[in-house]
Amino acid sequence: MAQPVPGRRPTDRHPLLATALRLATHGVPVLPLRGKRPLANCPACADSVCGDRPNMKQAGPCACPRPCHGWAAASTDTAVIASPPWLTAWRQADAVAWHPAGAGMTVVDLDSPDAVAWARTTLPPTRTVPTTRGEHWIYRGTMPSVCAVRPGVDIKSTAAYTRWRGPGAGTTLPLPDAIRALASKEETTPAPRGAGGLFTRARWDRTVATGCRHTERYVRTGLDRGLAKIRTHRESGAGSQAYGVARFLAGLHSSCPGPCGLDAIGHEIVTAAVSVGVPEAYAHRAVTRGLALPGAS
Known part of the structure; x- marks a missing residue:
C-alpha cells in the first residue's frame, strides 16, 4: 500500500484545486466543473429539497458542504474549497469555473469569429x-x-x-452602456404567435402544424439537423446555437398561414440546449427570441 509522501499538499495531487485557491485569494468565487457543467447535486440537495442556497433566486437555507447548486455554490472561502467534500469533487472535475458577478465582473462570451469581429467594431476594448x-x-x-x-x-x-481560461490580457474597463442596452432589447423581444415563454409540447409533429405549408419530412429533417448541431457544442456556444436554430426555423415558417407548432419546435430546441449544459431559463430566452420573427406562428 502506498504511503503518503511527507509534506505533500492536496494541491500537488489536484492542480485544478491550486488554480481555484489562487483565484479565491483574489476574490474570485470558484467551483469545480466537469465538461461544461458543474457537478450534480448530492442526494440531499436534489430537486431543491434542501431549500436551495441563500444566494439563489429563490433564497433558501441550504448549507451543504458539497459544491451543490452550480454557480450558487461558488466560493472564495479557501477552507471550503479545499475541504474533504470539495476534494472529492475536484477529483471528478476537469476544469475550474467562476461566478463573474461574485467577482464584480461581467463576461461577454463571443462564440464565433463573426461575434469577435462585431465586438471589436462595437465595444470598448477591455481584458x-x-x-x-x-x-x-x-x-x-x-x-x-x-x-x-x-x-x-x-x-x-x-x-x-x-x-476559467486564464487571466487574459488588457485593462478591465467599466461595463459599457452598449452591453446593458443589448440585454434590455433582448428582454423586451415579444414571443411569436403560437410560441409562449414556456414550451409545453414534447415533440413536434404534423398534428400541431395544421396550417404549415411544408411537409412533415421537410420540417423534421431541418429540426433534427439543428438539434444535432446544438448537441455538438458541449463546451460552449450551445445557447447561441439554439438561438440560431430557432431563428432559422422560424424563418422557414414566416410565410405560412399557421399554426406551425413553433411551441413544440421550441421545446425540442430548449431540451437539446439543456442537455449540453445551457441553463434552462437561458435556453428558453434564447429560443423565444430566435422564434420571434414577424409572421412566424
Whole structure:
C-alpha cells in the first residue's frame, strides 16, 4: 500500500484545486466543473429539497458542504474549497469555473469569429481571454445574465458561471452602456404567435402544424439537423446555437398561414440546449427570441 509522501499538499495531487485557491485569494468565487457543467447535486440537495442556497433566486437555507447548486455554490472561502467534500469533487472535475458577478465582473462570451469581429467594431476594448471558439471580454460591473443577445454573443454575470481560461490580457474597463442596452432589447423581444415563454409540447409533429405549408419530412429533417448541431457544442456556444436554430426555423415558417407548432419546435430546441449544459431559463430566452420573427406562428 502506498504511503503518503511527507509534506505533500492536496494541491500537488489536484492542480485544478491550486488554480481555484489562487483565484479565491483574489476574490474570485470558484467551483469545480466537469465538461461544461458543474457537478450534480448530492442526494440531499436534489430537486431543491434542501431549500436551495441563500444566494439563489429563490433564497433558501441550504448549507451543504458539497459544491451543490452550480454557480450558487461558488466560493472564495479557501477552507471550503479545499475541504474533504470539495476534494472529492475536484477529483471528478476537469476544469475550474467562476461566478463573474461574485467577482464584480461581467463576461461577454463571443462564440464565433463573426461575434469577435462585431465586438471589436462595437465595444470598448477591455481584458480579453481567448477561448476555443472565440473570446471572453471581461468588464468591471455586474448585470443580469442573458443568453444570445445577438448571434454568438452571451452575457454572463449574475446567476451564472463560466469556465476559467486564464487571466487574459488588457485593462478591465467599466461595463459599457452598449452591453446593458443589448440585454434590455433582448428582454423586451415579444414571443411569436403560437410560441409562449414556456414550451409545453414534447415533440413536434404534423398534428400541431395544421396550417404549415411544408411537409412533415421537410420540417423534421431541418429540426433534427439543428438539434444535432446544438448537441455538438458541449463546451460552449450551445445557447447561441439554439438561438440560431430557432431563428432559422422560424424563418422557414414566416410565410405560412399557421399554426406551425413553433411551441413544440421550441421545446425540442430548449431540451437539446439543456442537455449540453445551457441553463434552462437561458435556453428558453434564447429560443423565444430566435422564434420571434414577424409572421412566424
